[in-house]
Amino acid sequence: MIQDIAPSTLNNAYRNNAVPEDDSCIVVYRNGKVLLNRKDEYIDFPRYRDLTIKDIKCLIYLFEISGIQFFFYDSEDVHVAGDYEYLEPWIFRTVKPSYMAYALVTARHICAWYAAERFCGQCGARMEHDAKERMMSCPECGNHVYPVISPAVIVGVTDGDRLLLTRYASRSGAPSALVAGFNEVGETIEETVVREVMEETGLNIRDIRYYKSQPWGITGGLLFGFWCRLDGSDAVTLNDGELGEAVWMTRQEIIDTVPHDDISLTREMIAVFSKGYDPYE
Numbered sequence: 001m002i003q004d005i006a007p008s009t010l011n012n013a014y015r016n017n018a019v020p021e022d023d024s025c026i027v028v029y030r031n032g033k034v035l036l037n038r039k040d041e042y043i044d045f046p047r048y049r050d051l052t053i054k055d056i057k058c059l060i061y062l063f064e065i066s067g068i069q070f071f072f073y074d075s076e077d078v079h080v081a082g083d084y085e086y087l088e089p090w091i092f093r094t095v096k097p098s099y100m101a102y103a104l105v106t107a108r109h110i111c112a113w114y115a116a117e118r119f120c121g122q123c124g125a126r127m128e129h130d131a132k133e134r135m136m137s138c139p140e141c142g143n144h145v146y147p148v149i150s151p152a153v154i155v156g157v158t159d160g161d162r163l164l165l166t167r168y169a170s171r172s173g174a175p176s177a178l179v180a181g182f183n184e185v186g187e188t189i190e191e192t193v194v195r196e197v198m199e200e201t202g203l204n205i206r207d208i209r210y211y212k213s214q215p216w217g218i219t220g221g222l223l224f225g226f227w228c229r230l231d232g233s234d235a236v237t238l239n240d241g242e243l244g245e246a247v248w249m250t251r252q253e254i255i256d257t258v259p260h261d262d263i264s265l266t267r268e269m270i271a272v273f274s275k276g277y278d279p280y281e
């Protein structure tokens with residue numbers, strides 16, 4: 001999956017006093033696009049030595065991957081020497097090396113939060129960076145804010161040899177997703193599973209089993225993968241308009257029709273099921 005970057009490792013410890021080195025990667029956005037060098041499928045971020053930075057205070061330490069520090073430059077006022085262009089962050093699915101693709105989505109998560117928290121939501125004063133942890137605080141009213149991580153579920157609904165594949169109404173093509181949705185305030189993550197399956201498909205389920213999780217920084221999420229068994233009728237009712245299609249597919253039908261990539265939890269769950277994985281063994 002996108003987070004599996006071994007032998008590289010992500011060190012997300014907060015270091016407010018980190019100083020950029022010549023080869024530190026600098027993350028710069030403009031109109032939602034990120035500044036990158038792209039040669040074929042390989043990407044690289046601009047390095048600190050390539051940038052003429054007007055305001056050093058706009059540099060915010062993000063994390064370190066395999067000894068390379070990453071900083072967010074929280075300004076569009078930057079000059080870069082070299083072959084860089086602003087690209088859609090969504091290219092993360094198809095680019096290499098894997099640790100740079102993961103840096104791209106993880107930086108996206110943190111930088112979007114920083115960009116949204118420049119000013120206090122309670123009194124409007126400019127927020128300040130905390131010295132010890134990744135937290136912004138308001139010097140006027142004392143408001144504290146931490147990075148927002150939105151939990152969501154990916155649900156593999158099984159019925160013996162069959163898995164429920166879905167296609168969102170906003171997408172075209174054949175069904176290649178699973179039931180999915182965000183946790184709502186006041187519910188457990190298991191209750192999210194039951195509610196999302198019922199809302200999207202009208203199906204009753206039982207025997208919920210946790211599988212794996214995946215940070216999904218491109219949307220600020222943390223995905224929890226669950227398996228469950230159909231309980232009762234297999235007749236799907238598309239209830240809330242989110243899904244365009246939901247169909248039962250056998251393992252062989254999945255192998256024959258669903259494309260595989262090793263980026264997302266959804267695709268991994270579909271792939272392991274198609275190859276015979278039994279969550280209840």
Ligand SMILES: [Zn+2]
Pocket residue numbers: 120121122123124125138139140141142143
């Ligand atoms: Zn305030």
